[in-house]
Amino acid sequence: MEPFGLIERPVRRRKKENIMANQHVSKERFLRGLGKVALAVLAVPFLQGGCGSGGGAGVTHIWFESNRDGDYEIYRMDADGSNVTQLTANSVFDRVPAVSPGGSKIAFSREVLPSGASPSGGPHLEDGPYSPDGGDAEIFIMNADSTNVTQLTSNAVFDGQPSFSPNAQEIVWNRSSEIWKMDADGSNPTQLTSGFSDHDPSYSPDGSKIVFARSGDIYVMDADGNNVTQLTNTGNNDDPSWSPSGTKIVFERFIGNDEIWTMNSSDGSNQTQITSNGDDNDDPVYTPDGKMIVWDRNASGDSNDIWIMRADGSNPMNLTNDASNGDERPAVRGSP
Numbered sequence: 001m002e003p004f005g006l007i008e009r010p011v012r013r014r015k016k017e018n019i020m021a022n023q024h025v026s027k028e029r030f031l032r033g034l035g036k037v038a039l040a041v042l043a044v045p046f047l048q049g050g051c052g053s054g055g056g057a058g059v060t061h062i063w064f065e066s067n068r069d070g071d072y073e074i075y076r077m078d079a080d081g082s083n084v085t086q087l088t089a090n091s092v093f094d095r096v097p098a099v100s101p102g103g104s105k106i107a108f109s110r111e112v113l114p115s116g117a118s119p120s121g122g123p124h125l126e127d128g129p130y131s132p133d134g135g136d137a138e139i140f141i142m143n144a145d146s147t148n149v150t151q152l153t154s155n156a157v158f159d160g161q162p163s164f165s166p167n168a169q170e171i172v173w174n175r176s177s178e179i180w181k182m183d184a185d186g187s188n189p190t191q192l193t194s195g196f197s198d199h200d201p202s203y204s205p206d207g208s209k210i211v212f213a214r215s216g217d218i219y220v221m222d223a224d225g226n227n228v229t230q231l232t233n234t235g236n237n238d239d240p241s242w243s244p245s246g247t248k249i250v251f252e253r254f255i256g257n258d259e260i261w262t263m264n265s266s267d268g269s270n271q272t273q274i275t276s277n278g279d280d281n282d283d284p285v286y287t288p289d290g291k292m293i294v295w296d297r298n299a300s301g302d303s304n305d306i307w308i309m310r311a312d313g314s315n316p317m318n319l320t321n322d323a324s325n326g327d328e329r330p331a332v333r334g335s336p
Contacts, residue, residue, distance in 0.1 A: 062294075063087075063097045063106060064306055068325040074108055074146070075327075081306075081319040087146035094140075096161055098331050100168040104144055105184070107152075107162035107171055109137045139173055141184070152186030163202040163331070165223075172201045172210055179212055179225070192225035200239055204265070205246045211265070213238050218251055220265065231268030237261075241285045243311075250284040250293055260284045260295060260313070274313030280304075285330040286311065294330040304328045 063076050069086065072093040077084040088094040092111040099106055137160045142149040152171070153159040161174040164184070172181040177197045182189040192210070201212040203223065211220045216235040221228040236254040242265065243250065249265045252258045253273070260275040275281045277299070284295040293311055296304040299318075306327050309316040320327040 062306065062319070063099055063331075064327055065095045065097060065108075065329050066325050066327045068322070068327070072326075074106065077320075079319075081321065087142075088149075096329050096331070098162045098164055098171075099144070100164045100184075101166055102168060105141055105164075105168065106144055106146075107139060107141045107164065107184075109160040109162065110140045110151075112136060112138045112151075112154075139171065139186075141171075141186075150186075152182070153189075161200055165203045166205055166207045170203075172203060174199045174201065179210065181210075181223075192221070193228075202241055204242050205244055209246075209265075211240045211242060211249055213240060213251075218249065218263075218268070231263065231265075232271070239283050243286045244288055244290045248286075248290075250286060252282050252284060258282050260293065262311075274311075275309075275316075277316075283328065283330050296328045296330060306330065 061076050062079060063074060065072050066075050067073075068075075069089070071091065072095050073089060074087045074094050074097050075084055076087055087106075088108075092113060093109075094111075095109045097106045097108045136156055137158050138154060139152045139159045139162050140149055141152055153173075153175075157176040159173060159175050162171050163173070164171055165181075169184055170181050171184055172179065172192075174180075175191075177199060178191060179193040179198045179201045180189055180191050193212075193214075197215045198212050198219075201210050203210055204220075208223055209220050210223055211218065213219070214230075216237060217230055217232045218237050218240045219228055219230050231249070232251075234253070238252050238254075238258075240249050240251040242248070247265055248262050250260060250262050253261045255273075257278055258280040259273055259277075260281045261271055261273050263269065263271040274293075277297075280298040282296050282298075282304075284293050286293055287308075291311055292308055293313075294306065294308045297307045297316075297318075298304050303323050304326050305318050305320040305322065307316055307318050
């Protein structure tokens, strides 16, 4: 473990560094692992018959992170990308919102600065915890309307990438490249993994398993940390998330750029590429009915938009469509 500020952890690719760290050097961005896109989708039938304009409803609101005000904050918008509402507003970075299964709570990561320090606005590692301001990342929780903001973790290391359990009673998260879980009020923190570079955990729909990324591959383990099983072995995979049925895992794979893939959750079989556009496609999550996947795509240079497509990769549609902003990190209600 290196001194704080240069803590030993994979530099999170934006979008390539976790899994090809020895072959790629990404730009530094602030506490990326706090965040990337965070989009939380409330369940209603979305896009009946596909992702075209004039389709049905399907998702009522989407929560996500964006730097559209100059630093990363948590936002909410309607499912068609309209009525964008800023939920957090401060001089530090708020990232990776995770929505509770009932939709009433949002967990997220926030940069916490030492007393008297001011944000520099300088570069930060995408996955934290390094900050030129001397701060670190902590887990916070708030009501869905942004009231009652409460800090859950407090220490001098990186705490980020929270995800609720299906019963909303627990949160699993990344603490300095190890997987931990705690009660949703911050009590009973328990370490699940140790000695590896682990990140992006999330519970299976039945709460019995946790999927996560480790040094470029996807793993699953029991919710108590036992029975760790490797699902991929190519060393270029990241950002796993469960399907609502628990039978599939969607993830990203770097093949010169990041593309979205799916596989069977039981044994990693049937690995199937579902995007092929030459852009960086990241942070995929299923909608609650399992028929759609939401993700962020860098199709406009150095900014990301939120997109949605059918679960087989067809009919992609841009929801935010703003080249000047970084709108990122999808997380469906009831999933990471």
